[in-house]
Amino acid sequence: MAPLVNIEGLRVAFGGVPVLRGVDLTLGKGEALGLVGESGSGKSVTWLAALGLLPRHAKVSGSVSLDGREILGAPASLLDQIRGGRVAMIFQDPASALNPVLTIRKQLCEALALHRDLSGKTVKAEALRLLNLVGIPDAARRLAAYPHEFSGGQVQRIMIAMALAGNPDLLIADEPTTALDATIQAQILELLSTVRREMGMAMVLISHDLGVVAENCDRVAVMYAGRIVEQAPANQLFADPVHPYAQGLIGALPPLDGPRRRLTAIPGTVPDPAHMPRGCAFAPRCVFAAEPCGLAAPSLAPIADDRAVACIRAEASRRALLGIAAE
Amino acid sequence: MSALLVEVSSISRSYSMRSGMFGRSTAVHAVDGVSLTIPKGDTLGLVGESGSGKSTTGRIVLGLEPPDRGEVRFDGKPMAILGTPAWRAQRARMQMIFQDPLGALDRRLPVATQIREPLDIHGLGASAEREDRVRELLRAVELTPAHGGRYPGALSGGQRQRIVLARALATKPDFLVCDEPVSALDVSIQAQVVNLLCDLQAQLGLTLLFISHDLRVVRQISNVVAVMYLGRIVEVGSADDLFARPEHPYTQALVSASPAPGRRSAGRIVLAGDPPNPAARPQGCAFHPRCPRAIARCASEVPVLSSVGGGRQVACHLVTGPRAETRDAA
Incomplete structure (x- = not known):
């Protein structure tokens, strides 16, 4: 099946400082x-760059295609159809994404008129349907309300309704529940998975919370210092992480049940993008680092079906597996 | 104990809290x-x-x-x-540490000076001893004395929180x-x-x-x-x-x-x-409007926090009496 999105060698630099250093990523239709x-x-930054949402001084190179069509550096007229239409995005702080002086109806109808070419009665009916879909109680009356009259969880629901207005094929959710309380986070994640199932929509869930990602995604990519270091099906990544950074992230998470153990913290801090170490960016913090790690950055190489890792140790073990190392 | x-x-x-300019204060x-x-x-x-x-x-x-x-x-x-x-x-x-270390530190002072401040305020030790104590505190939070000369802006989030912790520990x-x-x-x-x-x-x-x-x-x-x-x-x-x-x-x-991780949301x-x-707290048990198990009594009567055995205290009308033996044993 042809992928919905294909990103190849995506690089971004701000003022000569590289922040994205060659990202390759594919996303299938309907995949999370x-x-x-x-x-x-x-x-x-990966998705802001892909959708042409970075400020002009950012230097972007590589390739991003949507359904086989290159969209990186595409003309504004094409991007305007894609953004909010085929690809929608929701953010961590939903309140700042809504206009405080316009009613919810006005803002929903605007999105519908723009992307679905609806008007008159149909647009109002569709706005009501969307608000009902995302579970706002008493939707018909609440359409006339302003953003401040809703709670944080409800505002995120409204943002999801607006994102759905263009019937997108892909929803990019950037830390959608980070600002919300635990019980509200559970509500929003459930809503996202229901909506995704019903609409057959693909989703990219960006989060620093491993648990959130593990439970809501089919496949997970782990990023470190502007590169993808490991990519695997969600259940496999958490059961058996291969890259030392992925292992470190999972080891650093305190368990909620079972015996308490000392957390395995990753020593040091993330490298400064302006002074990136030579070779593997994670080597200075890695307990397994050896001399070859400082020579060249390992590339993301497949180690099994649907799994890829960027680490020379993984490469070595794969070679051993294939009997190449003997030569 | x-x-x-x-x-x-x-x-x-x-x-x-007053709701609106002419609202009644609640x-x-x-x-x-x-x-x-x-x-x-x-x-x-x-x-x-x-x-x-x-x-x-x-x-x-x-x-x-x-x-x-x-x-x-x-x-x-x-x-x-x-x-x-x-x-x-x-x-x-008694000391405290908050979420935002940058907000708790003065951006215009080197962090060592800030760690020293509580010692000066409470008049603990002679001047030279205070310098030693600052170095000792920096080591205690796994930083080096060199970090002490830096300003908060030049430290990472984790390092800043260590500085706040060192300062909190200054007065022992x-x-x-x-x-x-x-x-x-x-x-x-x-x-x-x-x-x-x-x-x-x-x-x-x-x-x-x-x-x-x-x-x-x-x-x-x-x-x-x-x-x-x-x-x-x-x-x-x-x-x-x-x-x-x-x-x-x-x-x-x-x-x-x-x-x-490793558990689907089933x-x-x-x-x-x-x-x-909080300004409009429900009558009775404050949780009853969202509670999947609420009964009529929950809407009228506030449950009292009471012991249910095994060192556990619960404030709920539905959780009463000692917990099952098997649970206590665990």
């Missing part, structure tokens, strides 16, 4: 992909 | 009849969602705010009156209130700070009140955990037991809502509705 990593690893 | 360092007995605190009960005890050297975890009153409880325990009703006793003595010399002496024995306190100390940190850095806190607590015999919305971190660090909902404590129990077998329907939902309890506004 999780993107995890610490702040500054490039999770959000 | 070892002696109690902190005893909080039925403290309440309400604020008046009382917001931030904390309502909260009682807690923390034995010396133990950690009490306080969990709850925003608006549950956990931070206000922390502020009252520290004496930053007086309670409207109830009393806080520290090391057997009642809290001294704010601003008196007795209060100052008591305050040197017995008691530390940590309000969401690792919530703003990335998970790998969070683990470093949590491990450091555990180590320092063991070395220095600190007593902690650890406030957080993150159940995992709270379980990792606490002996006993109290769950708050809208200003009241709804359940108290030993950390491992509470999260393994929550009894209160709210705790059950909270534990179930905590996402775990069987999750998803609560309906939003956490209610």
Whole structure:
């Protein structure tokens, strides 16, 4: 099956400082992909760059195709159809994404008129349907309300309704529940998975929370310092992480049941993008680092069906498996 | 059982809030009849969602705010009156750490100067000794004396939180209130700070009140955990037991809502509705409008926090009597 989105060698630099250093990623139709990593690893920048949403001084190169059509550097007229139409995005802080002086009806209808070419009665009926779909109680009356009259969880529901207005093929959810309380987070994640199932929509879930990603995605990509270091089906990644950084992230998470153990913290901090170490960016923090790690950055190589890792140790073990190392 | 360092007995605190310019002012009960005890050297975890009153409880325990009703006793003595010399002496024995280390530090001062400040304020040690103490504190939080010369802006988030911790430890306190100390940190850095806190607590015999919305971190660090909902404590129990077998329907939902790698969301309890506004708290049990098991009695009668055996206390009409033998045995 042809992928919905194909990203190849995507690079982004701000003022000569590289923040994205060659990202390759594919996303199938209807697939849920999780993107995890610490702040500054490039999770959000990947998608902002792909959709042409970065400021003009950002230097972007590589290739991003949607349904086989190149969209990186595409003319604004094409991008305007894609953004909010075929690809929608929701963010961590929903309140700042809504206009505080317009009613919810006005804002929903605007999105519908723009992307679905609806008007008159149909647009109002569709706005009501969307608000009902995302579970806003008493939707007909609440359409006339302003954003401040809703709670944080409800505002995120409204943002999801607006994202759905264009019947998108792909929803990019950038930390959609980070600002919400635990019980509300559970509600929003459930809503997202229901909507995705019903509409057959693909989703990219960007989060720093491994648990959130593990439970809501089919496949997970782990990012570190502007690159993908491991990619695997969600259940396999958490059961058996291969890259030392992925192992570290999972080891650093305190368990909620079973015996308490000392957390295996990853020493040091994320490297400064302006002074990236030579070779593997994770080597200075890696307990397994050896001399070859400092020579060249390992590339993301497949180690099994649907699994890829960027680590020389993984490459070595794969070679051993294939009997290449003997030569 | 070892002696109690902190005893909080039925403290309440309400604020008046006016709705609109001409609106009637209403009382917001931030904390309502909260009682807690923390034995010396133990950690009490306080969990709850925003608006549950956990931070206000922390502020009252520290004496930053007086309670409207109830009393806080520290090391057997009642809290001294704010601003008196007795209060100052008591305050040197208790310190706090908050979520945002950058907000807690002065950006225009080198961090070593800021670690030294409490020593100057409380007049501890001679000048040269204070310098030594600063270096010792930097090492205690696993930083080097070279870090001391830097400004907060030149340090990472995890390093800043270590500086705040070093400053809090400067006066050799017995008691530390940590309000969401690792919530703003990335998970790998969070683990470093949590491990450091555990180590320092063991070395220095600190007593902690650890406030957080993150159940995992709270379980990792606490002996006993109290769950708050809208200003009241709804359940108290030993950390491992509470999260393994929550009894209160709210705790059950909270534990179930905590996402775990390797577990799909099947069987999750998803609560309906939003956490209610503290200014318009429901009658009876504050949780009843969202409770999947609520009965008629819940809407009229406030459940009292009572012991159900096994060191567990629950405030729920549906959880009564001693827990089953098998559970106590676990």
